[in-house]
Amino acid sequence: MVITNAKYIKDTKTDTNVGVSATIDGQLYNIPLDTDNRHYAEILEQVADKKITIAEAD
Amino acid sequence: MAIVINGSGTVTGLAVGGLPDGTVDAGTLATNSVDSAELIDGAVDDSHMASISGRRNMIINGAMQVAQRSSATGLTNGSSQIIGQVDRWRYNESGSPSSQFTLSHSSDSPNTFGNSLAMDCTTSGSGHNVVELEYRVEAQDLQGVGYGTSSAKQITLSFWVKSNQTGTGNVGLYRLDNTPRHAAGNYTISSADTWEYKTITYAADTSQAVDNDNGIGMKIWFTLGAASNYNTSTGDGTWGGYADGKRGGGMTLDLTSSTNDYIKITGLQMELGSTATEYEHKSYAEELALCQRYYQRIEASDGDFYVMASKGQSTDATRFAQTLAVPLRASPTISQGGGIGTWRVFRPTAAVITSSNTPTTVGFVQNAGFVSLQINGFSGISDNYFYGTSPAFSSSGYFDMDSEL
Numbered sequence: 001m002v003i004t005n006a007k008y009i010k011d012t013k014t015d016t017n018v019g020v021s022a023t024i025d026g027q028l029y030n031i032p033l034d035t036d037n038r039h040y041a042e043i044l045e046q047v048a049d050k051k052i053t054i055a056e057a058d
Numbered sequence: 059m060a061i062v063i064n065g066s067g068t069v070t071g072l073a074v075g076g077l078p079d080g081t082v083d084a085g086t087l088a089t090n091s092v093d094s095a096e097l098i099d100g101a102v103d104d105s106h107m108a109s110i111s112g113r114r115n116m117i118i119n120g121a122m123q124v125a126q127r128s129s130a131t132g133l134t135n136g137s138s139q140i141i142g143q144v145d146r147w148r149y150n151e152s153g154s155p156s157s158q159f160t161l162s163h164s165s166d167s168p169n170t171f172g173n174s175l176a177m178d179c180t181t182s183g184s185g186h187n188v189v190e191l192e193y194r195v196e197a198q199d200l201q202g203v204g205y206g207t208s209s210a211k212q213i214t215l216s217f218w219v220k221s222n223q224t225g226t227g228n229v230g231l232y233r234l235d236n237t238p239r240h241a242a243g244n245y246t247i248s249s250a251d252t253w254e255y256k257t258i259t260y261a262a263d264t265s266q267a268v269d270n271d272n273g274i275g276m277k278i279w280f281t282l283g284a285a286s287n288y289n290t291s292t293g294d295g296t297w298g299g300y301a302d303g304k305r306g307g308g309m310t311l312d313l314t315s316s317t318n319d320y321i322k323i324t325g326l327q328m329e330l331g332s333t334a335t336e337y338e339h340k341s342y343a344e345e346l347a348l349c350q351r352y353y354q355r356i357e358a359s360d361g362d363f364y365v366m367a368s369k370g371q372s373t374d375a376t377r378f379a380q381t382l383a384v385p386l387r388a389s390p391t392i393s394q395g396g397g398i399g400t401w402r403v404f405r406p407t408a409a410v411i412t413s414s415n416t417p418t419t420v421g422f423v424q425n426a427g428f429v430s431l432q433i434n435g436f437s438g439i440s441d442n443y444f445y446g447t448s449p450a451f452s453s454s455g456y457f458d459m460d461s462e463l
Binding site: 001009011012013018019021025027028029030031032034036037038039040042 | 139140272273371372373374375387388389390391392393395416417418419420422432434441460461462463
């Protein structure tokens with residue numbers, strides 16, 4: 001997977017991150033913070049491999 | 059020849075074919091006259107039970123009927139793990155391939171099927187370790203094979219295949235849980251551009267159990283091209299540790315070498331034992347429901363097609379329960395496309411407001427018929443107020459919930 005523009009999504013009510021927005025192979029996805037989710041698992045792997053970073057939410 | 063019944067009740071002199079049709083019927087066989095004592099182990103073999111035994115096939119969408127991602131387009135190098143039009147099937151690559159492919163839902167098929175999965179080479183190239191079609195089996199659906207126990211069973215894969223090339227192909231099985239295990243089998247395409255039926259039997263494996271959970275239990279790799287160092291063994295169906303050389307072991311097919319190259323596959327069945335039985339067809343509705351555990355697309359042809367009761371979340375978002383066709387495997391990734399336009403929020407005493415954001419999954423419960431979504435990006439929401447939220451789809455708009463393995 002080619003992952004770019006990874007950025008946390010924040011719930012402004014609780015001021016906590018609820019997901020990650022990322023472009024994967026050219027398509028925008030909103031990804032839950034759940035390691036059973038294949039996209040989130042891949043993001044964590046690429047972060048660990050220092051291929052990508054996840055930006056803070058706006 | 060006469061039938062003789064002697065004093066002990068033994069019937070002798072009965073030739074093969076000696077009992078004409080209709081001789082043994084319900085009136086002949088009294089209740090319990092044929093019981094387990096008469097039907098010893100092996101008296102009726104698997105080939106005679108195939109037509110009446112159900113749920114043999116561990117593969118979902120093996121007949122390639124379901125293609126929810128109808129708008130999926132061509133694949134490019136670097137797009138590993140992209141799922142094409144056909145549900146449950148993805149492209150996999152390793153290395154740095156320059157070849158490119160499309161993965162599509164084809165109506166070309168053997169006579170007893172309606173569809174196939176087609177993979178076409180659109181740009182020939184090199185640089186790959188392997189290029190593969192991949193299917194993933196959920197771990198809890200493999201428990202009947204008994205991997206890692208003394209009761210482990212053989213499994214047999216059967217499928218129909220068609221290609222412009224002739225030669226030997228490779229189908230690998232790879233289990234990830236605990237210490238990974240890897241087996242590969244070979245098949246041979248004898249005639250170009252012709253549908254052929256193939257079977258491969260894999261050994262029982264008493265090493266390394268598959269976890270009983272909703273994760274990946276097994277990857278099935280149809281290797282379409284392999285570098286020489288990924289083709290250093292033969293596909294003998296035996297299990298061992300993972301080895302690069304098995305990925306393309308024994309292959310002579312190379313579907314990356316020309317833009318004429320293609321492969322089509324359908325009727326994939328994986329079943330217990332060493333005998334391939336006739337493909338277990340399921341209805342479209344049944345296959346669709348099985349596929350929807352991993353992926354659901356919501357399409358609508360009109361704006362405000364449906365409206366969901368929702369609550370205000372702070373001042374910029376709403377939360378609502380999106381109904382599911384079947385419970386999803388895991389918390390889903392959300393995407394939208396096809397000109398979906400905006401999401402609209404209806405307020406009791408104020409004008410409609412819109413957001414072009416994509417929803418995010420904020421609540422998921424295993425085996426539940428809904429998932430909780432949140433859409434940010436609105437202006438004019440009041441926290442904890444009641445609203446109606448609607449996808450304002452255009453004619454081709456959709457949003458996807460992806461829980462694939």
